[in-house]
Amino acid sequence: MTIDASKKSIILVIDDSPTNLEVLSHFLDESGFEVWSDLNGEKALQRLKIAQPDLILLDVVMPGKDGFEICRRLKENPLTHDIPVIFMTSLADTTDKVKGLKLGAVDYITKPFQAEEVLVRIELHLRLRNLTKALATKNEQLKVEIKERQAVEATLRELQQDLEQRVEARTAELKEAQVWLVQSEKIASLGQLVAGIAHEVNNPVNFIVGNLGHIDRYFEDLIALLNLYQKYLPEPPNEVIDKIEEIELKELLSDLPKVLNSMHIGASRILDLSSSLRNFSRLDDAGKKNVNIHEGIESTLLILGHRLKARPDYPAIQVIREYDDLPLVECYPGQLNQVFMNLIANAIDALEDKIHSQNIDDKYANYQPTIHIKTKVIKRQVLIHIIDNAAGISEEFQQQVFAPFFTTKPPGKGTGLGLSISQKIVVINHSGQLTCSSVIGQGTEFVIKIPI
Ligand SMILES: Nc1ncnc2c1ncn2[C@@H]1O[C@H](COP(=O)(O)OP(=O)(O)OP(=O)(O)O)[C@@H](O)[C@H]1O
Ligand SMILES: [Mg+2]
Structure with a gap:
């Protein structure tokens, strides 16, 4: 709230003496204030519900509600609570002055009035009041600023947390991607190696498998020939008989097909393996x-x-x-x-x-x-x-x-x-x-x- 210097300050005077009221109003009006006046407290309280002055001059001794009672009511009401109240009291009433100040009045002036003194006190309290208002406004502004700042800080913290989480997630992803790359790189190069070896193995093994077929036939032919010899030359010379015994011909002939068969199995297993390896890799x-x-x-x-x-x-x-x-x-x-x-x-x-x-x-x-x-x-x-x-x-x-x-x-x-x-x-x-x-x-x- 800013204070409008061009606006006249409003003084409410509450006094049961019409003469006093008249004198004060006239004097304050002359001094450049807008003056509201009330002859009794009750009326003044009614008026204050609708509009508030900048300062109140309040007579202590009044019929009905006296000044103290009015002051208490003013201080209880949030609408009027902050309006500075100056008591008007007779010179001798020290206890009244103390009581008034205790009730929340900011000052007192003594009757009969010294015009200069009244003016100085009123101006002083109006200034104080304005400063207090300005201070309160500033305070409110500061509170709002602090709240805004706290909100900004909270948002920043959230953003930072979010960022940290994203970085963490990204780092994990990167780490995973890196391991995945290394793994697939390893597998790819291992695959190439395996495929290469399988390919190299494939040729000689095919060669063996192909020739095993010939060997089968050659042995069959040789065995048939041997059988023919035995048929037409049943009495071979001693040297041949010795050799037959030495090489255990009978066992050899029964073993040979088995040996050949296991060579077939072994070779085709190698073929399977090499084609599997090529397939896998x-x-x-x-x-x-x-x-x-x-x-x-x-x-x-x-x-x-x-x-x-x-x-x-x-x-x-x-x-x-x-x-x-x-x-x-x-x-x-x-x-x-x-x-x-x-x-x-x-x-x-x-x-x-x-x-x-x-x-x-x-x-x-x-x-x-x-x-x-x-x-x-x-x-x-x-x-x-x-x-x-x-x-x-x-x-x-x-x-x-x-x-x-x-x-x-x-x-x-x-x-x-x-x-x-x-x-x-x-x-x-x-x-x-x-x-x-x-x-x-x-x-x-x-x-x-x-x-x-
Ligand atoms: N068939 C299964 N029986 C019991 N536990 C299993 C089985 N398969 C996977 N797991 C569990 O899941 C976990 C993760 O398996 P994953 O294959 O991802 O990694 P790993 O086998 O531990 O390591 P890596 O495969 O990288 O060498 C294993 O450590 C194991 O505890
Ligand atoms: Mg595993």
Whole structure:
């Protein structure tokens, strides 16, 4: 609130003596004030409900409500509470003066009035009143400013928190992306290496497999010839008889087909392995391809074969396949193989843990570690279930297994990224779903759904 200097200050004079009222009003009017006057307190109180002056001159001794009573009422009312009140009292009444001041009056003037003194006191209190008002206004302004500032500070704090959270989230994303890049880079270069070796192995092995056919025939011919010799020359010379005994011809002839057969099996296994390795490590730079999902699963199983076989202290892990007739599926084969690898490797880890705890206390006697792989087509979706009968995942952990870096494995064994990367591959790159369900003590099932 600003103070308008051009506006006249209003003085309300309350006095029961018409003469006094007349004299004071005239004098104040002359001095440039606007003057309101009332002959009794009650009237003045009524008037004050409607309009308020800047200062009140109040007579102490009045019939009906005296000045003290009026002053008390003025101070009780918020409308008039701040208006400075100056008592008018006779020279001798010291107790009245004290009482008036105690009731909240700011000053007193004594009758008979000294015009100069009245004027000085009135002006002083008007100035004080104005200053107080200005101070109060300033105070209010400051309060508003402080509130505004606090609001700004709160907003800033919120913004900063928000920023920190964003930075944190971004950092986690970046970290994940970095690990993902390093991993896929490693896998890609490992894939190239493996594909290269598989390719190099393929030629000589094809050569062996091709020639094994010739060897079969050559041996058959040689054996037929030998039989002919024995038929027409039943009495060979001693040197030949000695040689026949030395080389144990009979056993040799019965062994030879078996040896040849196992060479066939071995060579075709090498061929399978090298084609599986090439299949598994096929690079995805050519984009999506139509592939046979079962081939990817089989390649993965073959590569993990050494972990499925029986070892000292570890029984073999049985793999049950329940394959439906699947159409070719358009996908990034290398990436999907990586998903199979992660899921099957996790299942093997879990089974090994369970076998390990079985070895410690023999409570799982007759336990047959098993991985069950089921595929089927439902509503234009290919479903691949990978189910193990290991210890299962607690409900609390089931919520977290797909979170990047979540692992229960010792440092160095797990990065906690296998499932998070697998989920990205399935959901983002193939518009599919990867879900987990598990029952503690019974096992875990992961289901991959890929739309066809
Ligand atoms: N078949 C399962 N049975 C029991 N727990 C599992 C199974 N699969 C995953 N988990 C739990 O989920 C966690 C996260 O798996 P994820 O593959 O993401 O990471 P990881 O196997 O620990 O490490 P990484 O795969 O990076 O080497 C595992 O540490 C394990 O606790
Ligand atoms: Mg894993």
